[in-house]
Amino acid sequence: MQILGLYNYWVFVALLMIGFYAVIAKDNLIKKLIGLSIFQAAVFLLYISMDKVEGGTAPIIQPGAVDQIYSNPLPQVLILTAIVVGISTTALGLAIVVRIKEAYDTIEESEAAAMDREA
Amino acid sequence: MSLALDIGSWLLFGIGSLVLFIGALGVLRMPTLYTRMHAASLTDSLGAIAVLGGIMLQAGWSLAALKLLAILLFLLLTSPASSYALANAALLAGHQDSRSPPENGA
Amino acid sequence: MTILFAVFLLTMLVITAIAIVRTPDLFAAVMLLGIFSLLMAANFFVLDAADVALTEAAVGAGISTVLFLGALALTAARERSSLAPPRLALVVVLITAATVVYATFDKPALGDPNAPVHQHVAPWYLEQTPVLIGIPNVVTAVLGSFRGYDTLGEVFVVFAAAIGVLFVLSGDRPLSAVFRPKDAPSTGGLKHHLIPRIVGKLLIPFILLFGFYVQFHGEYGPGGGFQAGAIIAAAVILYAVLEGEDRALVALPEPVLKGLVAGGALLYTAVGLVCMLLGGNFLEYSVLSADAVFGQQLGIILIEAGVGVAVTGVLLCIFHAFAARDNPA
Numbered sequence: 001m002q003i004l005g006l007y008n009y010w011v012f013v014a015l016l017m018i019g020f021y022a023v024i025a026k027d028n029l030i031k032k033l034i035g036l037s038i039f040q041a042a043v044f045l046l047y048i049s050m051d052k053v054e055g056g057t058a059p060i061i062q063p064g065a066v067d068q069i070y071s072n073p074l075p076q077v078l079i080l081t082a083i084v085v086g087i088s089t090t091a092l093g094l095a096i097v098v099r100i101k102e103a104y105d106t107i108e109e110s111e112a113a114a115m116d117r118e119a
Numbered sequence: 120m121s122l123a124l125d126i127g128s129w130l131l132f133g134i135g136s137l138v139l140f141i142g143a144l145g146v147l148r149m150p151t152l153y154t155r156m157h158a159a160s161l162t163d164s165l166g167a168i169a170v171l172g173g174i175m176l177q178a179g180w181s182l183a184a185l186k187l188l189a190i191l192l193f194l195l196l197t198s199p200a201s202s203y204a205l206a207n208a209a210l211l212a213g214h215q216d217s218r219s220p221p222e223n224g225a
Numbered sequence: 226m227t228i229l230f231a232v233f234l235l236t237m238l239v240i241t242a243i244a245i246v247r248t249p250d251l252f253a254a255v256m257l258l259g260i261f262s263l264l265m266a267a268n269f270f271v272l273d274a275a276d277v278a279l280t281e282a283a284v285g286a287g288i289s290t291v292l293f294l295g296a297l298a299l300t301a302a303r304e305r306s307s308l309a310p311p312r313l314a315l316v317v318v319l320i321t322a323a324t325v326v327y328a329t330f331d332k333p334a335l336g337d338p339n340a341p342v343h344q345h346v347a348p349w350y351l352e353q354t355p356v357l358i359g360i361p362n363v364v365t366a367v368l369g370s371f372r373g374y375d376t377l378g379e380v381f382v383v384f385a386a387a388i389g390v391l392f393v394l395s396g397d398r399p400l401s402a403v404f405r406p407k408d409a410p411s412t413g414g415l416k417h418h419l420i421p422r423i424v425g426k427l428l429i430p431f432i433l434l435f436g437f438y439v440q441f442h443g444e445y446g447p448g449g450g451f452q453a454g455a456i457i458a459a460a461v462i463l464y465a466v467l468e469g470e471d472r473a474l475v476a477l478p479e480p481v482l483k484g485l486v487a488g489g490a491l492l493y494t495a496v497g498l499v500c501m502l503l504g505g506n507f508l509e510y511s512v513l514s515a516d517a518v519f520g521q522q523l524g525i526i527l528i529e530a531g532v533g534v535a536v537t538g539v540l541l542c543i544f545h546a547f548a549a550r551d552n553p554a
Contacts, residue, residue, distance in 0.1 A: 004232070005337075006330070006332065006334065006335070007335075008335050011236075012329075013325045013326050014242075015239065016325065017319075017322045017325075021246065021314060024318075025314035027304075030304075034245060034258055037289070038242050052273055052335060053338050053343060058273045059273075059351065060275070060364075060445075070363070072347045074347050074367065076277050077364055077368045080276060080280055083277070083280050083451075084284065084536070085382050088386030089386070091543045092390055094293065094295075094296035095393040095543075098394065108305050193428075203420050204420075
């Protein structure tokens, strides 16, 4: 069962690399931001995979249930914060992309850099 | 009684899964955009009713069944509206249906 | 059976991510990103993280798609196809992937109860929450009370994002003109499309009601301020799409939105300062009432309200700042 026990982490690696590739290899600025979102989602998957306990349930303590195993609440708190911070940085990045489009009339990074070198 | 509930919910799950599979197959195999949307609308209506009905039978008379009914009503209301919006947007964008009959009714 | 379903969901995630990166049509990429967020939310639920699943569905699949579409309407719709395959990037990615995969072989298997992460602090939280705070949802207790200072920082991050977007988008005009001016011609919304308008207007009151339910129910089930803020903002954004953005600015005018953004952060900080004035430490809610447990619950309700108000204001400010921008012709 070693493979199934580690499958979550391999999917995390796959998503991490897909997002990383989109950030460094794609020219379009919005594709880079989408790749950054995928990268962040992969990190969330890593943390939430760590909180699962075999036979556990969501950490909401039902009154009157004894001997109930609960999954770990701590990574969930961290990831709740991280999701909201991620959407904040995405919104700011999109605002900057809109301004770049208005200033350079392109959102391809190489074209904007070429315009900067000519000027 | 619980055996009858189990059989009923399994029957509904089976019907729902079959309908969802047929709908997905139709989306992949249909030739044009508008016919594909006909296939996808299967999943919105009969698939959602069957699967959610099966879960409601399993939940019994409880608050969870009421919440599932609310989810079903929400799905039944919004999925056809979004299919309409998609078809309307395709029509307005000038999406040509390559198999449509000629305009002058020949 | 659950393992099979979880494996299937994870594989769908990878397939969707590959499709997102490969498609040159940016609108299709944004829609696929919404599907990716929904699959991620389903995955979180299978892994017993109910609060996180709700947040990812509301924020990732809902608000993030709207923001990306708003930015796409102002920029290009297709990606210019790249000229040469980037070999150096592929090599770097493969080397990094090999390193991280080698590192994952040291990790404990999924669900192992003896993993180090389950040993130190988490059992203490699970035992002490019914004793010290008395609410069922442990995640809200940790977020609101045990780690309340981090949540205060998060509210400030969201607040800074709103200020940042408003400043960046006002680069060539005064700050007061970022929102649509009152005498601009009405956009009309979806006036000629009857069916989405009627269905939407039927649903908006229920979405708002659900948002308030999630806000106040956060102590007893999955929910809380962030999810509620995102859901209420989604309801107002739906109204703006259907009726025209100027009508949404009449419903929630610009000074109200800015007041919500600042007021939420102020409410949170004020609760902390009141605790200090009453003799305790910053954000120590036990001093808010004679019964320490009730004081904790009161403190958590107040700060969650502050968080919800701030997140609603921020998301609506960002949406209006994008939507009021003139399309380049």
